[in-house]
Amino acid sequence: MSPAVLIVGIFFLYPLVMTGWMSLHDWPLLGVPEFIGLENYATMVDDQKFWSAMGFTLIYTVVVTMAIFAVAFPLALFVDQPRRLIGVYRTAFFLPVVVGLGSASLLWVWLLNVDTGLFSPALKMLGLVERPKALLGQFDTAFISIVVMVVWKIAGFTMVILLTGLQSIPHELKEAARIDGAGPFRIFFKITFPLMRRTFALALVLSVAGSILAFDQFYIMTSGGPRNSTITAVYWIFNTSFVQFKLGYGAALSIVLLAVLVLLSVLQLIVLRDKEAA
Amino acid sequence: MEKGLLPEGAASDPGSNFLAFQNGNIGIQALGAFAIGVFAGNADLNYGVTLIPNEEGTAASSFLGGENLVVTKGTAPDKIAVVQKFLEFAYTAERQAEAAKLGSLPVRTDIADEALAGLDARYAEAAKAVAIGRTPYSTVFNELFNDPNGPYAQFMADGMFGDDLDAAIAAAQEDMQAIVDSAN
Structure with a gap:
């Protein structure tokens, strides 16, 4: 057996099968597991907290993915053009990507601190607010804060993916179009955009998968608050497994989340596949 | 409050x-x-x-x-x-x-x-x-009281920062009872 197969077997297939097996049990963290068939899946149907966590995760995924692309695509176009200090720009935009998500979250917790952070005291010093506002204390501002943090952290990565797509477009095509009298907008929508289909598909699938599985930033920055309004699907699975100690039920929730993720990824790839290749 | x-x-x-x-x-x-x-x-x-x-x-x-x-x-x-x-x-x-x-x-x-x-x-x-x-003692004490996302923490936050204390008490009661019931 080749090492690759061995590694996939140990670190992917075995845990996957084990999770599936555990999901058919009442499996407490301490104590003896008991086989209960599909009971966990039946319980799930009425588990409103899980479905509301799922709903929140989907909303977060849509919002954060749009935000990331809205920032990353202009950045990619910006650093694609030959200009002075291009290396500095590329490095600067990519830099937050190499910070761990946990460390980045902790950094932003401090930036967002109402008394000793950056934003609240700055708003007060500038005279924009009378009292410092706890940005993580209300849902709206907490949600926006996390989206801004994630965009700051991830946009550089998406930018690099989109940049490879931009650079794989042959210059001759654009030149020929220009000679034929096409303006910059026409070139963008008729040549650049269609030829980046595959790159978009890759960046989109990565972004959506990452967002559906979001946990760290919510655990660290809001602890699921204010008042449990920012609990994601993975957060709920974590709570089920390691706060309530129901490992079997947590495994069943994980399997459902996996199914949702596979379904979403397949849908995206179908929508964004090359017409010619199909 | x-x-x-x-x-x-x-x-x-x-x-x-x-x-x-x-x-x-x-x-x-x-x-x-x-x-x-x-x-x-x-x-x-x-x-x-x-x-x-x-x-x-x-x-x-x-x-x-x-x-x-x-x-x-x-x-x-x-x-x-x-x-x-x-x-x-x-x-x-x-x-x-x-x-x-x-x-x-x-x-x-x-x-x-x-x-x-x-x-x-x-x-x-x-x-x-x-x-x-x-x-209060229960095999699900951790879920009821210690969980930072559990009903007790939710109740305290709702009571302190929300507008309707009676509703917060009722919601916590219902949540806690549901957890106790599902443990048996």
């Missing part, structure tokens, strides 16, 4: 600052008696201890928590006898006094005065809570 009485940061405080009382900027805080032992190292801190009063100030209430001595299911009968002996030992006046010295309140109210003799007088005040306090 009237708006503006609580510091802005309270709404997003995950509880990691709950000993901030000793910084001297907080007027009043609900804490366990263990804090008396923690604050003992802080000679500059001048504070008093009292029980949590009701609205009219005529009675007090308390929540009794602590560590448990537990015998697990399936323990052999010959070992049970030894465990029994240890439990009796742990509840002697001598051991209760020793635990008090290390910062734990004596659980035997009949010998509390004896066990607390010569210690910080604030312990004696806190020890009154043992007689009136209630301890």
Whole structure:
């Protein structure tokens, strides 16, 4: 057996099968597991907290993915053009990507601190607010804060993916179009955009998968608050497994989340596949 | 809760600052008696201890928590006898006094005065809570009370920052009952 197969077997297939097996049990963290068939899946149907966590995760995924692309695509176009200090720009935009998500979250917790952070005291010093506002204390501002943090952290990565797509477009095509009298907008929508289909598909699938599985930033920055309004699907699975100690039920929730993720990824790839290749 | 009485940061405080009382900027805080032992190292801190009063100030209430001595299911009968002996030992006046010295309140109210003799007088005040306090006990205690996303934490936040205390109490009651029911 080749090492690759061995590694996939140990670190992917075995845990996957084990999770599936555990999901058919009442499996407490301490104590003896008991086989209960599909009971966990039946319980799930009425588990409103899980479905509301799922709903929140989907909303977060849509919002954060749009935000990331809205920032990353202009950045990619910006650093694609030959200009002075291009290396500095590329490095600067990519830099937050190499910070761990946990460390980045902790950094932003401090930036967002109402008394000793950056934003609240700055708003007060500038005279924009009378009292410092706890940005993580209300849902709206907490949600926006996390989206801004994630965009700051991830946009550089998406930018690099989109940049490879931009650079794989042959210059001759654009030149020929220009000679034929096409303006910059026409070139963008008729040549650049269609030829980046595959790159978009890759960046989109990565972004959506990452967002559906979001946990760290919510655990660290809001602890699921204010008042449990920012609990994601993975957060709920974590709570089920390691706060309530129901490992079997947590495994069943994980399997459902996996199914949702596979379904979403397949849908995206179908929508964004090359017409010619199909 | 009237708006503006609580510091802005309270709404997003995950509880990691709950000993901030000793910084001297907080007027009043609900804490366990263990804090008396923690604050003992802080000679500059001048504070008093009292029980949590009701609205009219005529009675007090308390929540009794602590560590448990537990015998697990399936323990052999010959070992049970030894465990029994240890439990009796742990509840002697001598051991209760020793635990008090290390910062734990004596659980035997009949010998509390004896066990607390010569210690910080604030312990004696806190020890009154043992007689009136209630301890909810459940196999799902962790889910009910300790989970930062659980019904108890949600209830406190709803009560402090929301507008409808009665609704918060009702919601917490329903949530907690659902957890208890699903555990059986």
